[in-house]
Amino acid sequence: xxxxxxxxxxxxxxxxxxxxxxxxxxxxxxxxxxxxxxxxxxxxxxxxxxxxxxxxxxxxxxxxxxxxxxxxxxxxxxxxxxxxxxxxxxxxxxxxxxxxxxxxxxxxxxxxxxxxxxxxxxxxxxxxxxxxxxxxxxxxxxxxxxxxxxxxxxxxxxxxxxxxxxxxxxxxxxxxxxxxxxxxxxxxxxxxxxxxxxxxxxxxxxxxxxxxxxxxxxxxxxxxxxxxxxxxxxxxxxxxxxxxxxxxxxxxxxxxxxxxxxxxxxxxxxxxxxxxxxxxxxxxxxxxxxxxxxxxxxxxxxxxxxxxxxxxxxxxxxxxxxxxxxxxxxxxxxxxxxxxxxxxxxxxxxxxxxxxxxxxxxxxxxxxxxxxxxxxxxxxxxxxxxxxxxxxxxxxxxxxxxxxxxxxxxxxxxxxxxxxxxxxxxxxxxxxxxxxxxxxxxxxxxxxxxxxxxxxxxxxxxxxxxxxxxxxxxxxxxxxxxxxxxxxxxxxxxxxxxxxxxxxxxxxxxxxxxxxxxxxxxxxxxxxxxxxxxxxxxxxxxxxxxxxxxxxxxxxxxxxxxxxxxxxxxxxxxxxxxxxxxxxxxxxxxxxxxxxxxxxxxxxxxxxxxxxxxxxxxxxxxxxxxxxxxxxxxxxxxxxxxxxxxxxxxxxxxxxxxxxxxxxxxxxxxxxxxxxxxxxxxxxxxxxxxxxxxxxxxxxxxxxxxxxxxxxxxxxxxxxxxxxxxxxxxxxxxxxxxxxxxx
RNA sequence: GGACGAUUAGCUCAGUUGGCUAGAGCGUUACAUUGACAUUGUAAAGGCCACAGGUUCGAGUCCUGUAUCGUCCACCA
Numbered sequence: 056x057x058x059x060x061x062x063x064x065x066x067x068x069x070x071x072x073x074x075x076x077x078x079x080x081x082x083x084x085x086x087x088x089x090x091x092x093x094x095x096x097x098x099x100x101x102x103x104x105x106x107x108x109x110x111x112x113x114x115x116x117x118x119x120x121x122x123x124x125x126x127x128x129x130x131x132x133x134x135x136x137x138x139x140x141x142x143x144x145x146x147x148x149x150x151x152x153x154x155x156x157x158x159x160x161x162x163x164x165x166x167x168x169x170x171x172x173x174x175x176x177x178x179x180x181x182x183x184x185x186x187x188x189x190x191x192x193x194x195x196x197x198x199x200x201x202x203x204x205x206x207x208x209x210x211x212x213x214x215x216x217x218x219x220x221x222x223x224x225x226x227x228x229x230x231x232x233x234x235x236x237x238x239x240x241x242x243x244x245x246x247x248x249x250x251x252x253x254x255x256x257x258x259x260x261x262x263x264x265x266x267x268x269x270x271x272x273x274x275x276x277x278x279x280x281x282x283x284x285x286x287x288x289x290x291x292x293x294x295x296x297x298x299x300x301x302x303x304x305x306x307x308x309x310x311x312x313x314x315x316x317x318x319x320x321x322x323x324x325x326x327x328x329x330x331x332x333x334x335x336x337x338x339x340x341x342x343x344x345x346x347x348x349x350x351x352x353x354x355x356x357x358x359x360x361x362x363x364x365x366x367x368x369x370x371x372x373x374x375x376x377x378x379x380x381x382x383x384x385x386x387x388x389x390x391x392x393x394x395x396x397x398x399x400x401x402x403x404x405x406x407x408x409x410x411x412x413x414x415x416x417x418x419x420x421x422x423x424x425x426x427x428x429x430x431x432x433x434x435x436x437x438x439x440x441x442x443x444x445x446x447x448x449x450x451x452x453x454x455x456x457x458x459x460x461x462x463x464x465x466x467x468x469x470x471x472x473x474x475x476x477x478x479x480x481x482x483x484x485x486x487x488x489x490x491x492x493x494x495x496x497x498x499x500x501x502x503x504x505x506x507x508x509x510x511x512x513x514x515x516x517x518x519x520x521x522x523x524x525x526x527x528x529x530x531x532x533x534x535x536x537x538x539x540x541x542x543x544x545x546x547x548x549x550x551x552x553x554x555x556x557x558x559x560x561x562x563x564x565x566x567x568x569x570x571x572x573x574x575x576x577x578x579x580x581x582x583x584x585x586x587x588x589x590x591x592x593x594x595x596x597x598x599x600x601x602x603x604x605x606x607x608x609x610x611x612x613x614x615x616x617x618x619x620x621x622x623x624x625x626x627x628x629x630x631x632x633x634x635x636x637x638x639x640x641x642x643x644x645x646x647x648x649x650x651x652x653x654x655x656x657x658x659x660x661x662x663x664x665x666x667x668x669x670x671x672x673x674x675x676x677x678x679x680x681x682x683x684x685x686x687x688x689x690x691x692x693x694x695x696x697x698x699x700x701x702x703x704x705x706x707x708x709x710x711x712x713x714x715x716x717x718x719x720x721x722x723x724x725x726x727x728x729x730x731x732x733x734x735x736x737x738x739x740x741x742x743x744x745x746x747x748x749x750x751x752x753x754x755x756x757x758x759x760x761x762x763x764x765x766x767x768x769x770x771x772x773x774x775x776x777x778x779x780x781x782x783x784x785x786x787x788x789x790x791x792x793x794x795x796x797x798x
Numbered sequence: 799g800g801a802c803g804a805u806u807a808g809c810u811c812a813g814u815u816g817g818c819u820a821g822a823g824c825g826u827u828a829c830a831u832u833g834a835c836a837u838u839g840u841a842a843a844g845g846c847c848a849c850a851g852g853u854u855c856g857a858g859u860c861c862u863g864u865a866u867c868g869u870c871c872a873c874c875a
Contacts, residue, residue, distance in 0.1 A: 079835065264873095271875085288875060301875095335874055343875045352875075413873075458802065462870065465801065469871065565870085592869095630812055630822065635803085636868095638810050642824050649837040660834030717814080725812070729822080737839075748833090 077662065077783065081655035083619030086779045091204055094778075099792045100211045102149035104550045111146035112551040113138060114531050115210060116559045116567075117218065119157035120196035121164045124203070126593040126601065126639065127560060129611045132624045132772075133590055134558045135208050136720050139771035142209070143796050149551055151534050152203070152215040154196045158482040158523035159255065163419050165191055165481070181480050181518075188481045202612060207620045207774050214538045218526045219483060222537040227526045228486045228500040230578050235498045239435045242487075242496060246354045247474055249427040250417040251372030255478040256429060258522055259471060260566050263418040271339065271410035272395065275403050276300060276317040279325065284312060285405050287339025289412055290349070291398065292391040294319060295377040297326055298362035299345040304330035306341050320403040322378040329360055348428050366428055387425070431476040432485060432519070439573035440467045446572060446582055455588045455718040456634040459561060463587075466565045467573075475522045482520025489515050528570035531557070531583035557584040560592065561634060588718055591636035593627070614644055621773035622648035628772060629728065631721045650728060651776045654769065657736055658780040661759055664747045696742050697757055703734065704761050711768055712796075724772050731765050767794055 094100060102112075113134050118124065138150045165188050166176055176184055196217065203210060216223055234240045247256035272291040277283045284300055300317050302309035313330045333356060334343055347357025348366040357363055369375045374382050374390045382390055398404040415424045444467045446452050447460060454460040476485065487496050490508035497507040497514075506514040526533075531554050539547045559568065568587060575583030594600055595607040614623045625647035631637050707730045714723035740747075743754045763784075770777040770791050781791035 077834090080837065081835095286875080290875085333874095338874050345875090350875075412875095462802065465871065561869090630810085632812070635811090640810070640824080643810080645837075646823050649835095652837045653835065656835035656838090658834085663834065714814090719814080721812085722814080725822080733822095736835090740834085741839090744834095 077655075077659045079656075079659075081652045081776055081779075083621065083651070083775060087205070087207070087620055087775045090775050090778050091207060094209070094790070094792065095204075095212065097790070099790065100150070100209045101213055102147055102211050102551075104546050105147040106550075108145060108147040110149065110551050110555070111138070111141040112149040112151070112535075112554040113556050113558060114151045114534055114554055115153055115208075116557075116563075117153035117155035117216075117527070117530065118199055118203075119160055120154040120192045120199060120217070121157055121161040122195060122199075124199060124206075124611055126609060126611050126627075128203070129206060129623060129627055130560065130590045130593065130637070131203075131208065131558070132206065132627055133588065133720060134556070135206075135624075135774070136628070136771040137556060137558070137588075138209050139774060139792070140715055142792060143767055143770065143794065145795050148209075149214075150208070150210050151538075152200070152210040152212050153530070153534055154199065154215070154217045155523065155527060156192065156217065156219045156482065158477060158520060159253070159257075159261075159419065159479055160523070161188065161192060162479050162481040163253070176480070184480050205612065205615050205620060206624065209774075214534070216534045216537055218523075218530075220537065223526065223533050224483055225500060226533045226536055227483055227521070227529055228498075230529055230574065231486060231521075231525075232498045232500055233578065234434060239438065240498075241433050241435065242430055243433055244428055244430045245433070245474075246348070246351050246426045247429050247431055248415065248424045249370060249429065250420065250422050251370060251425055252420050252422040253417055253479075254370070256427075256431060256474060256476065257417070257424070258474045258524075260524075261418050262415045262424060263421075265414045265416050267412055267414045269410050269412045269414075271408045273340065273405040273407070274320065274344075274398060275405050276320065278312060278328070279316040279318055282312075284309070284317060284328065284342050285340045286342045286344045288344055289410060290346075290391070292374070292387060292394045293346045293349045293367065294344055294394075295322065295374075295379065295382070296346045296348055296364050296367040297344045298347055298357055298364045299326050299360065300328045300342055301331050301334055301345050301356065302328065302342050303334040303336045304332060306334075306336045309342060320398055321401065324378065327362075329362075331356060331360070349426055351426055354426075354428075368425060368427065370427060370429075372425060431474050432487065432517075434473040434475055436470045436473055436573060439577055440470045440569075442576050443467050443569065443572040446576070452572065452582050452584065453586045455586060459564065459587070459589050459634065463564055463569060466569050470569065470573075473522070473525075473570075475525045476517075476519040477522055478519055480520070482523065483526055485517045485519050485521055487517040489517070491515065524566055524570055525574075527567055528574040529578065531571060532575055532579050552579065553582045554584045556586045556588055558588045558590065561589040562592065564589065586718070589634050591631070591634055593637050593639050595639070609639060609641065614641070618644050618648040619651065619775065621651045621775050625650065625724070625772055628721050628724050630725060633719055633721060650732065651773055653732055653736065654766075654773070654776055655780060657731070657740070657762060658783065660740065661755075661762055662783070664755065693743065693746055693751060693754055696739065697754060700735075700739050700757070700761065704730075704764070708764070708768075723768075727765060727768050727772075731769070735761065735765065763794075764797065766791060767796055 115131060115134065118128050134150060138148045142148045162176070168191070169175060169178075179187065200212070200215075231240065248259065248262050249256050269289050271287050271289055273285050273287050274291060274294060275283050275285045286300055288294065297319060302313065304313070309328075312328050315328050316325050317328060318325055329345075333352070334341065345353045345356050345362065347354045347363060349368060365376055367374060367377045368387055372387055374385050374387065377383055382393060385393060395404065416422060417424055444464055447454065447463055447467065454463060486500060487498055488503060488506070489496050490506050491512040491514060492506075492509040495508050497503075499507060503514065506512045508514075532552060535548050535552050535554070539545060557568065557571065571583050575581070592600065595609070601608045611623060622644050626639060626644040627637055629643070629647060707726060710726055711723050714720070714726065739758070743751075743758065747755050747758060766777045766781055778791050781794070782789055
């Protein structure tokens with residue numbers, strides 16, 4: 056809520072004051088809050104099944120309910136633009152609000168919160184921690200939702216959903232069960248990216264890569280049958296978990312060694328020398344160690360050759376079962392140093408060379424991720440992605456801007472099986488239960504009363520929670536389903552699904568959009584949305600991403616407070632290219648604030664000159680002109696000017712709607728900016744000023760008509776100021792949202 | 799290594815099927831001040847549109863190549 060210093064809170068009656076009282080400046084602070092409550096109270100955002108209208112539906116990408124809004128969220132202005140435009144076009148519009156529990160993100164934020172109090176999550180039991188986070192999230196959610204209101208978003212709050220609402224969770228469970236029943240869900244002991252600091256696994260998408268100059272260690276293993284072989288590795292500490300030394304089958308240097316046995320340094324454990332084409336003879340020495348439990352590639356090799364050895368690194372990041380007493384229990388980073396020293400001391404270390412490599416780190420805390428074997432739930436995306444690729448390729452789902460289509464297809468093609476288990480508390484607990492007698496799993500949507508495998512054991516539920524994206528992937532259909540009558544007989548779902556547009560940032564094309572298509576089709580046998588519109592990232596004047604550490608963050612709420620929501624919204628769209636990154640500066644917001652003021656003052660001028668004329672009910676140029684009293688020209692000049700305006704405005708209207716058809720929202724806005732300010736105001740008003748003020752009916756009424764149209768066309772972008780002006784002209788009970796574009 | 803962007807005025811960016819005497823915002827300069835708006839108006843300065851070729855009557859726009867920057871993806875221990 057705005058804090059108005061020493062100002063009375065205006066009520067809605069005062070919102071539409073007489074134009075005579077119109078300030079010289081448009082003071083958004085006097086209006087925005089009241090206008091929004093008026094819209095909300097009068098139900099302008101509420102959608103319902105309306106068979107006489109076509110539906111237009113967008114599901115809001117649910118913001119994380121763990122922090123304030125940032126400028127990325129303000130980019131959802133594009134959705135508001137589409138919604139409001141289609142409303143004025145006569146569609147039944149639904150923009151469904153929601154919030155995401157944002158599993159790991161939220162837990163991470165909360166843990167930071169705890170840390171400030173000198174606590175950690177391990178100080179709480181699961182239940183307490185969960186309920187504490189729940190409270191934290193509910194508070195944040197409320198704040199976040201009010202911030203969306205401040206942006207003026209025409210969201211249907213009556214249908215808002217949270218990813219952890221009971222009905223949503225139930226739908227998420229059903230989907231998982233369907234997948235399980237279809238054999239697409241499997242539990243496997245596989246290597247996962249595990250953050251020993253966060254204590255959870257991640258999917259491959261949550262891994263951050265970091266360039267790093269590391270070291271390549273050359274370690275010499277002695278061959279039992281005589282001689283030795285030197286391997287090169289970046290991770291010497293894992294040699295204790297080796298199962299083989301591997302060379303290329305065509306490598307002449309090692310041909311004689313294949314099939315022989317090597318003794319691991321110090322422990323003297325025996326492992327075979329094997330040959331596989333996977334090895335690049337040019338790299339290192341051409342011989343490589345194979346450690347299946349601690350390297351993704353080695354895991355595959357181990358499986359292929361039937362070789363295994365127990366893991367030597369635990370989930371706490373400490374060494375274990377290495378066969379060396381002084382190494383067990385030591386943290387990996389330290390263990391590396393100890394082991395290298397040992398190897399060197401005993402003459403096994405040939406040399407160390409610098410090596411450019413990529414470190415896989417936790418995208419949250421930066422810790423180097425440890426590939427560790429863990430039983431997890433996986434979703435086989437093979438069958439899902441095929442259909443999705445087809446839908447995108449065949450334009451069943453349209454991608455805007457077009458260039459992202461290729462990228463999306465590539466993303467889908469590269470999708471690998473999805474690890475959906477997370478070892479964190481904050482999330483939707485996986486509805487998988489393990490029979491204690493047979494050690495088998497079953498999935499149940501409802502809390503099971505008895506074991507569905509053996510019937511009488513004390514089955515246990517998996518403690519893991521779903522990857523946040525598993526629930527997010529179902530958002531379009533889940534939110535609509537959860538808003539249906541219990542039996543779905545209201546036709547709500549069928550009316551709005553598939554949704555019309557999915558609008559989001561291009562950065563989550565992979566994590567979110569692609570998965571929505573796959574899971575959406577799986578569950579509904581239909582596309583989740585007809586169009587994808589992607590917006591760019593917000594950057595500062597130097598083109599850098601905004602981040603707190605760089606100190607270049609523009610807080611959207613501060614900007615709204617200072618310049619008004621309309622100005623911020625317009626600044627995000629004006630002069631940009633669809634899908635391109637947006638460079639935002641305070642200067643630009645000021646410029647847009649000035650534009651809002653211009654729109655306002657044109658209204659003020661019209662109202663002031665209107666007091667001199669009587670405007671007939673029906674607008675339009677009439678053949679019989681009222682003779683002028685005086686002015687800048689003769690009658691012919693005036694009608695000539697009006698004709699010119701009519702022609703020009705006709706073109707503008709045509710282009711405006713064409714831009715919308717092509718999802719070129721910025722162009723439509725730029726067009727209106729230019730037309731209203733530099734043509735309508737700077738040129739036409741100046742040309743017709745005197746005759747309008749002197750009561751020329753033709754001129755006045757046509758200028759008013761064009762102005763009203765412009766207000767409508769601008770309303771999707773700057774909804775507040777256009778509504779305030781509209782009310783001034785049409786009465787306090789009226790709304791521009793009730794008006795329709797002329798056809 | 800693969801894919802996709804970007805490169806235009808001092809700065810940040812538009813420029814849709816080739817017709818541009820290349821635009822906007824901010825900044826700069828000059829003039830205008832009580833009647834819609836100084837959160838203004840009029841005017842001005844400022845660009846071999848990254849570079850090199852090509853297609854064309856004509857290229858910022860299309861094609862080829864190069865350079866620099868950026869994003870995504872795949873990555874060898």
